[in-house]
Amino acid sequence: MDKKFELIVSIVNRGHSDAIVEAAREAGANGGTIIYGRGTSPFEKDSIMGVSIQPEKEIIMTLTPTENKNNIMQAVVEGGKLDENGMGICFSLPVNQVRGISAKYSIKNIKKEEKAEDKKED
């Protein structure tokens, strides 16, 4: 596979993933997976009647080509308001190899090329 990919990871409070997913989709992301976790930051510690509570988190992972990464991350920050304190974070991880995604990308590209050719003929 020639295309280079990166994994964009966004961590937000539970219930706030819809805005992130929508923003990423509009910026060109093809999909992602959401898993659930708990935050352990000392700045987010809360307690009710002496019982400490850990805030619930959603971790959204989106695999994207490197050339789209900056656009998608920018859209995620704007859509999820991640520049405000306490709203969440977004970072990217390098990906060495990807399998199972190239076929979908090549079919998409083929269809795009066919459409472009049809337009030219018209």
Place this chain on the structure above:
Amino acid sequence: MEKVKSKQKPKKKISLSLKRQIKKQNVYPPMLELLVVVTNRGYGEEVTEFLEKLDVNLSIVSFGSGTAPSSLADIFGLYNKEKEMIFAVIQLDESERILDKLEGKFLLDEKYAAIAFTIPLKSATKQSMEQFI
């Protein structure tokens, strides 16, 4: 909910030059990758058993949900949302072989709707490294 599977692996012999490098710098060079496989709910066990046959002995299965490729698919329920993510640690020089085998069995079959990718690991504790090399 997460499931962790691990099995003790017989130790491989480390080359002399690598031993010298480790002793000199007190760190292991990057030799591991994190393998991530995302598949439809219900097939995580099958993937971990397949990985065990390929000598991948530590895997963590986590439950999650997928995001629909379009808002229409989301509205009409055309997208299978429930997913399982399998995280496993593999050696750098074996990643190609493992991904090829995974591709042959899971990645081309629509019922799994699976993708797999690897993330390079920069460092790990000495005890962790010794489990994998």
